[in-house]
Amino acid sequence: MINKEYKSVTEAVADIPDGATVMVGGFGASGSPIELLHALIDHGAKDLTVINNNTGNGEVGLAALIGNGQVSKMICSFPRSSQSKVFPEMYRAGKVALDIVPQGTLAERIRAAGAGVPAFYTPTTVNTILAEGKEHREFNGRTYVMEPWLKADYALIKCEVADPLGNLLFNKTARNFSPLMCMAAKTTIVQTKKLVGRGDINPEHVVTPGIFVNRIVEVTDPVHEDVLIAQGRAYP
Amino acid sequence: MSWTREEMAARAAQDIPDGSYVNLGIGIPELIAQFVPEGREFIYHTENGLLGMGPPPAEEDRDLDLMNAGKKYVTALPGAAYFHHADSFSMIRGGHIDVCVLGTMQVAANGDIANWSTGAPDAIPAVGGAMDLVQGVKNIFVVTQHTTKTGDPKLVEECTYPLTGAGVVSRIFTNLAVVDVTDKGFQVVELAPGITFEEVQEKTGAPILPTA
Secondary structure (H helix, E strand, O other), X not given: OOOOEEOOHHHHHOOOOOOOEXXXXXXXXXXXXXXXXXXXXXXXXXXXXXXXXXXXXXXXXXHHHHHOOOEEEEEEXXXXXXXXXXXXXXXXXXXXXXXXXXXXXXXXXXXXXXXXXXXXXXXXXXXXXXXXXXXXXXXXXXXXXXXXXXXXXXXXXXXXXXXXXXXXXXXXXXXXXXXXXXXXXXXXXXXXXXXOOOOOOOHHHOOEOHHHOOEEEEOOOOOOHHHHHXXXXXXX | OOOOHHHHHHHHHHOOOOOOEEEEOOOHHHHHHHHOOOOOOOEEEEOOOEEEEEOOOOHHHOXXXXXXXXXXXXXXXXXXXXXXXXXXXXXXXXXXXXXXXXXOOEEEOOOOEEOOOOOOOOOOOOOOOHHHHHHHOOEEEEEOOOEOOOOOEOEEOOOOOOOOEOOOEEEEEOXXXXXXXXXXXXXXXXXOOOOOHHHHHHOOEOOEEOOO
């Protein structure tokens, strides 16, 4: 019987090695898998390449992972926000590298990896500095830039409801990059607010089919980045 | 009398057809949602996965999982839909969004726009979805003050900041005028009350044609 359930976030992230590429779901605070990120801080893997739309906020979650010196490179579309302090400091100090990817290209590169498409052409970035050095090609009189797929060793994902097979439902705009990242990582680790039984999710409603998910941990009362920041919390 | 921020937003809203799918940038463009002309309906798209975005909620009604692309809390109207990022940018890149209204640092007479980076060596680059929006959305409108805080023109012959996209802007709404990007460069469509063509020309960094 397939059962992807893990008993704790600690156990779920225990094999992530130094140097791994890790996708982290979420857009700003919504959908950020804080408990898995904090477990990764406790675990201590270093020299990570992390893929997320942003770079975290305050001194919790992704920002805390960066602040703890575990991330050597960030791949993201928007590394600053009103409450991101850790990444700008680490970046200016030369302690973390940055690869800027337009948001739609980032999403499609992740999707392409999950779909087995090694590269695609997009009009995004044509005639800008972000297209420099990339292959250009004309289709029907318009110029496009080639972009490669983007894969990862692990994905850390937060969802609302999961079953033991890994079928997932998300909550509102907390969905964002997560279904794509589930497809693009070799090992997808999901924290779910609610773990239901096999057959309890209507097959018509499944957002991410379980084939894209490897590990499920129930975190029934997940903390939210915005709430932690409002409380002035830092991790560890 | 030049137009206020609210009047600029209201003027831009007049040029968005009924039934349009609309993506609004941060700043003055966001105000457009408050000035939808009587009898029209716009459906708002936000890049992080929502069609049918509604106004901000009262603080006690906030849902921590319901944000817009500017990371502000919003609501979802009846008939709204949630989707993942690849679908969201398929709507953008695939030409399904009718109008995108953006703020800018510079816009050039050939429709080039620069609104993501000053190119300063110490700046941390951050592009978000801007380059996808300008390439994919059918009509790119810009709402901006006509000049910077120090009085430099924002409507220029050629952008000096790094481009977001080339030749993509169709119409510009400023505090002084509505300006089209045409084959012959900038052209005034409408002047704000009491503003003369000469004043607009003087504050524009490129030749500008009077109203046709």
